[in-house]
Amino acid sequence: MGEEAEFVAGDGEEVASTAADVENELIEEEKNKDGEVSPAIIAVHPYEKSVAVAVGSELRLFDLEGDCSVSLIDDSGGSPHTDSIRAIKFGANGRLFASAGDDKLVKIWVTNPWRCIWTVPADKRVSAVAISHSGHYVAFADKFGVVWLIEIDEEKVQQLKFDSKPVPILGHYCSIITRLDFSADDRFIVSxxxxxxxxxxxxxxxxxxxxxxxxxxxxxxxxxxxxxxFVCPFGHANGFLLSGSGDSTVRLWDFVSGTLLATCEVRAKAGQSQSNGPDTYSPVTDLCASFDGSIIVAALQNLHGVVLLNCDFPNGNLSVAKVVSFEETYFPTSLVLSSSTQRLWMIMGASNLPMVGTTHLPTRLKVISVPEKDPSLNYRHDPVVLEDNEIPGGQKLLSELQGTPDITQEEATLAAAAAAVKLSMRSMMIKKEYNLEKREMRKKNRNDRKAR
Structure with a gap:
């Protein structure tokens, strides 16, 4: 009996030790997640009246009409963003703006004058946000795959009275929703x-x-x-959907039927290496298009530039038209196209980097002037990367939106940002495989308490 008891005790110690190791490993993993970087993101008013940049918990705004920075006013009574902002979006007419992220807050702003009118607490971290074209609804998605809806009542907006709560309307089964958007006619919501x-x-x-x-x-x-x-070329009432992916492709869809119409292997056609090394993993990180689909632009993680695509919609043909290259330390983390001016705005940067000599997270903004196309879908001349003094807003805008890094460290900081964003995106998007022990320990330590 004594020997048996001794064996059981020893076995228990081993199990306890194993459980402690697993728990410590998961705690370390959560710590690393807390320090995870978030990419800088950019949004431009549909009529190019203002530009917004989010990096970390900072929301930076510049008024292009007034040629000045914007001091944000919060009339909502809620707290400011305290963690990484993951999504920002202007409404179709530019009147509304939404920001949301890891602090489980969705903040709804009016843009004339700029002020936050509503802070909505979410149950989980927010990964995507969209505003209906009518401006009557704001939708947001969380990392558990639930899409929530907020109704914007015009009368209550004017009186600053908000008593409604977000309502869950659909879900993806426990999968992080990466993007969310309304079709141009608000008939569909795509996730x-x-x-x-x-x-x-x-x-x-x-x-x-x-x-x-x-x-x-x-x-x-x-x-x-x-x-x-979404794109809506002339003569196609329902329009089409474009998507980019970690598989390095951009695809064209008849989204009403779910039919795949065309696939463009962007990495290969942009001349990137096809070897299997770690630096050739090249997801499409962002995609933007003009309303009629005449301009389509994609960014790839390991491409120091952007890819301009051509789409022959009647024949379902998608191809690379041009590659615009930048210096080797630059790849954009976010793109947005101003259809009214055919200017492509892009930002590169990241949060949570160990930076010396600055508390203002540095980013780097670039603008490309995209030319018109002739009837044969060829650009009339090459796209032009604007010099800093040619960008709307000039040095004033750049000082406000780029931050103020130590100029002697800027190149190294941006290179570190590029490396950190690559690692972070792969970590967030690629599903982790856990053994049974880890799964049970994660369930035990889950914290699903709702935000109050």
């Missing part, structure tokens, strides 16, 4: 996730009761879906 899916959902007449009717799934990507863009 993409890291499990390669694009879901097209009918946006109902009474959406607060839930959006239960799935129109289609756009399936074909072989890695996470990172970005979406």
């Amino acid at each position: 993409a996730d890291r499990d390669f899916k694009i879901r097209v959902t009918v946006f109902p007449k009474e959406p607060l009761n839930g959006a239960h009717e799935i129109q289609s799934f756009c399936l074909g990507h072989t890695d996470f879906v990172s970005c979406l863009a």
Whole structure:
């Protein structure tokens, strides 16, 4: 009996030791996650009246009409952003703006004059945000795959009275939703996730009761879906959907039926290496397009530049038109196209970097003037990368939106940002595999308390 008891005790110590090791490993993993970088992101007013940049918890704004920075006013009574902002978005007419992120806050702003009118607490970290074209709804998605909806009542907005709560309308089963958008006619809401899916959902007449009717799934990507863009070329009433992915492709969809119309292997056609080394993993990090689809631009993680695409919509043909290259330390983390001026705005930068000599997180902004196309879909001349003094707003804008790094460290800092964003994106988007012990320990230590 004594020997048996001794054996059991020893076995228990071994199990306890193993459990402690697993728990310590998970705690270390969570610590690393807390220090995870977030990429700098950019949004431009649809009529290019203002430019917004988010890096970390900072929201920086510049008024292009007034040629001045914007001091943000918060009338919502809520707290400011305290953690990384993951999504920013202007409404279709530029009147509304939304920001959301890891602090589980969605902040809704009016832009004339700029002020926050509503701070909405979310249950989980927010990964995507969208504003309906009518301006009546703001949708946001969390990292558990739930899409929530907020109704914007004009009368209550004017009186600063907000008593409604976000309502869950649809979900992806425990998968991080990476992008969210409304179709141009607000008939559909499209959500993409890291499990390669694009879901097209009918946006109902009474959406607060839930959006239960799935129109289609756009399936074909072989890695996470990172970005979406609707285009509505002349003569195509429903328009089309473009998507970019970790599989280095941009795809064209008839999203109403879920039919894949064209695939462009962007990495290969942009002349990037096809070897299997770690630095050749080249997800499409962002994608933007003009309303009519005449301009389509994609960014790849390991490409120091952007790719301009051509799309022959009647024949379902998608191809690389031009590659615009930058210096070797620069690849954009976020793109946005101002259709009114055919200017492409892009930003590079990251949060949570160990930087010396500055408390203002540095980013680097660039602007490309994109030329018009002739009837044969050829650009009339090469795209032009604007010099700093040629960018709208000039040095004033750059000082406000780029931050003020030590000039002697700027190149090294941006190189560190590029490396950190690559690692962070892969860490967030690629699903981790856990053994049974780790899964049980994660369940035990889960913290799903709702924000109050």
